[in-house]
Amino acid sequence: MSILLYELVGADAARPFSPHCWKARMALAHKGLGFATVPVPFTEVPTVEDGFATIVPVIRDGDHRVADSFAIAEYLDAAYPDRPTLFGGEGGRALSRFVESWTQRTIHPFVSTSRALVSIHDSLAEPDRVYFRQTREKVFGKPLEEVVVGDEARLEEFGKKLNPLRSLLEKQAFLGGDTPLFADYIVFGAFQWLRVVTPWQVLEAKDPVAAWFERCLDLHGGEGRKVSAAA
Amino acid sequence: MSILLYELVGADAARPFSPHCWKARMALAHKGLGFATVPVPFTEVPTVEDGFATIVPVIRDGDHRVADSFAIAEYLDAAYPDRPTLFGGEGGRALSRFVESWTQRTIHPFVSTSRALVSIHDSLAEPDRVYFRQTREKVFGKPLEEVVVGDEARLEEFGKKLNPLRSLLEKQAFLGGDTPLFADYIVFGAFQWLRVVTPWQVLEAKDPVAAWFERCLDLHGGEGRKVSAAA
Structure with a gap:
């Protein structure tokens, strides 16, 4: 099952704009991991993953849910150490x-x-x-x-x-x-x-x-x- | 033979002040390496190690001479990998x-x-x-x-x-x-x-x-x- 990335969007669900969500998206791409994005308008952020977090980005990777772009990068580097590193140590x-x-x-x-x-x-x-x-x-x-x-x-x-x-x-x-x-x-x-x-x-x-x-x-x-x- | 660190000083040879030389001194201390300092006034910089460099800090470590604080840190981390790291990767x-x-x-x-x-x-x-x-x-x-x-x-x-x-x-x-x-x-x-x-x-x-x-x-x-x- 591919990773889900919840991203902030406006009226056009195809135009994510949040700087923090872009950090997470680029981190996933850097690791070469398949992912699907879920567009989330501002007022629906509290409903993401049944109220898991008050912010996006959030990712779901199997049973793991992580909020916050930096925490997501840390999670990805720890969970996928054989993929290209995001931190270099x-x-x-x-x-x-x-x-x-x-x-x-x-x-x-x-x-x-x-x-x-x-x-x-x-x-x-x-x-x-x-x-x-x-x-x-x-x-x-x-x-x-x-x-x-x-x-x-x-x-x-x-x-x-x-x-x-x-x-x-x-x-x-x-x-x-x-x-x-x-x-x-x-x-x-x-x-x-x-x-x-x-x-x-x-x-x-x-x-x-x-x-x-x-x-x-x-x-x-x-x-x-x-x-x-x-x- | 301990490492020599050439440091910029004024009239008082015991008061090195250059920010770059302090970076090198702290790097040596961080690595736990013994070192001796050589005070160098501005007008004597060109004479350091027989004109090896136009700047200080310069270190001499046995046969190795390195100028520039960042290059010194890189040298120390490469030459002494078993000592505490200066870069963490x-x-x-x-x-x-x-x-x-x-x-x-x-x-x-x-x-x-x-x-x-x-x-x-x-x-x-x-x-x-x-x-x-x-x-x-x-x-x-x-x-x-x-x-x-x-x-x-x-x-x-x-x-x-x-x-x-x-x-x-x-x-x-x-x-x-x-x-x-x-x-x-x-x-x-x-x-x-x-x-x-x-x-x-x-x-x-x-x-x-x-x-x-x-x-x-x-x-x-x-x-x-x-x-x-x-x-």
């Missing part, structure tokens, strides 16, 4: 947490206050729109449309914040070195999130980060390209 | 490059344009002062004393830039997890650089980054504390 696992922390403190805050926020809202089915607007506006303390004002002006600063990643990718093909590791998918998930929800180009074509992202889209039979860029 | 080695890139793009630019710059200059012997001022003022295009103006005002922004590290260290003791890896020494080197050259406190005592730095100072018989904080 214990040191890689520990330092992937730094990559996660950096990504969630650097890329996610930019994406989630940019036009992507409104695009996500607009892509949702009606009950999810209500849920999304209410929960996010409670956090931000203002309408979504006001949160995203000035995203173009924040783009230059965001570009500079990518310098640690950029200078690394000037020297090596992937964060994992010559080949990708889960750390690559952590960062990839954030840019894929943007790509799926908005046509806004935040990276210049000549940017080493853009070249790396294209390489990631090509990985594992083009898993990332199976969902087209937002038009 | 290939994944850890690859991702340590991201930690290096982040540190050099986040912490180093702050330190090297802060009052530490003038403190380093003032701590040097006369010929090194001339060399240091000329080379740095050529890069900055202005007097050292002008470069460092406003460092207090830049401190708040610097503190925010540490958030990816901070949120990681709220959850785990070291970048390496429960125990340190070379990645810890990469970041440690930058804060030790500040500690050795200036009494300026850039971290609040309650900051998880400060607590982690204190833990690092305690490692390996207090290797980092052997050189006292600047008064």
Whole structure:
């Protein structure tokens, strides 16, 4: 029985967009494991696997259920040690947490206050729109449309914040070195999130980060390209 | 024959301050290898090991000479595989490059344009002062004393830039997890650089980054504390 991956979607069940779910999907593809995806709108997350978790991604692998993208990667590396490694050892696992922390403190805050926020809202089915607007506006303390004002002006600063990643990718093909590791998918998930929800180009074509992202889209039979860029 | 470590110093040969040299020193201590240090002022770097390298740290281990802190860590892990690992595997080695890139793009630019710059200059012997001022003022295009103006005002922004590290260290003791890896020494080197050259406190005592730095100072018989904080 193939592995089930529960992924967040909007009105179009074929366009998963969550950065965390993309990390899990790429991890499964990296391991070369067959998997089927189950689309889950925001308001149905609590029903996944009979209320197993309050978040997606969730995977079911036979009798095993795992929630949270990092925990899923850890599970897959432990359960399938003969398949390509996601961490490259214990040191890689520990330092992937730094990559996660950096990504969630650097890329996610930019994406989630940019036009992507409104695009996500607009892509949702009606009950999810209500849920999304209410929960996010409670956090931000203002309408979504006001949160995203000035995203173009924040783009230059965001570009500079990518310098640690950029200078690394000037020297090596992937964060994992010559080949990708889960750390690559952590960062990839954030840019894929943007790509799926908005046509806004935040990276210049000549940017080493853009070249790396294209390489990631090509990985594992083009898993990332199976969902087209937002038009 | 014990390993020789060539380290950058100022007028006081007992106060090595270079972040890169501290990375190498901590790597040697981590491996539990005996080593002797050779103090090297700026203007004598080209004479180290008969002009072997244009930078320090350099180590000599029997017939092997290695320059550059990262290359030294790689050499030590390869040459002494039975000693505690510095990378925790290939994944850890690859991702340590991201930690290096982040540190050099986040912490180093702050330190090297802060009052530490003038403190380093003032701590040097006369010929090194001339060399240091000329080379740095050529890069900055202005007097050292002008470069460092406003460092207090830049401190708040610097503190925010540490958030990816901070949120990681709220959850785990070291970048390496429960125990340190070379990645810890990469970041440690930058804060030790500040500690050795200036009494300026850039971290609040309650900051998880400060607590982690204190833990690092305690490692390996207090290797980092052997050189006292600047008064």
